Amino acid sequence: MKINMVCPLCKNTEHSEFFRDKRRVYRRCGNCQLVFVPAQYFLSPAEEKAEYDLHENHVDDPGYRQFLARLADPLCQRLENSSNGLDFGCGPGPALAQILSEKGHQVALYDPFYRADPACLNKEYDFVTATEVVEHLHDPAFELERLWSLLRPGAWLGVMTKLVVDQQAFANWHYKNDPTHVCFFSRETWSWWASAQGGELEFAGSDVILLRRPR
DSSP states (O other): OOOOOOOTTTOOSOEEEEEEOSSOEEEEETTTOOEEOOGGGOOOHHHHHHHHTTOOOOTTOHHHHHHHHHHHHHHHHHSOTTOEEEEETOOSSOHHHHHHHHTTOEEEEEBTTTBOOGGGGGSOEEEEEEETOGGGOSSHHHHHHHHHHTEEEEEEEEEEOOOOOOHHHHHTOGGGGSTTOOEEOOHHHHHHHHHHHTOEEEEEETTEEEEEOOO
């Protein structure tokens, strides 16, 4: 049976079943290698927010700050002093923005559920961060291209998301069990996307991706 859908990242029509469990089917794009959940399994906005409201990520939580430091530290090593950035998908407790502010940077906040300020998406920045965000995107092609467009020449996009390794690891992967996680990237996916944008790509950790816009 022909599956009438396209990859949400590269819009390719060639994809195949990668895995399935009792709740969902996961498909993998033959072009960009994104593993994605078909739209029929998406939660409604109200259901999605209810899941996010269960998260307890507090600004002053030492463990959470240590987790975010895995992105903040390598990003700050690449930023000039007093850089201006955006934390996209900051959630109700913008801990990463607090960490970056403590290091002397200015950080605007945007979140579609908690801080939906469209003015933040009409500016240019020295950096944009998206921590534990891209796996939630229903339209990653649109959202990532929008974030890329907010970067000044030579600016950085810093992403944190767990990466797909292979089918065997995916089968036992807790990350796929979150019903709000619908897009799963791999190193190959990020390499494809960076190449498509003409950007530089660095893997600063097992789940930390840094992309630089050309000067």
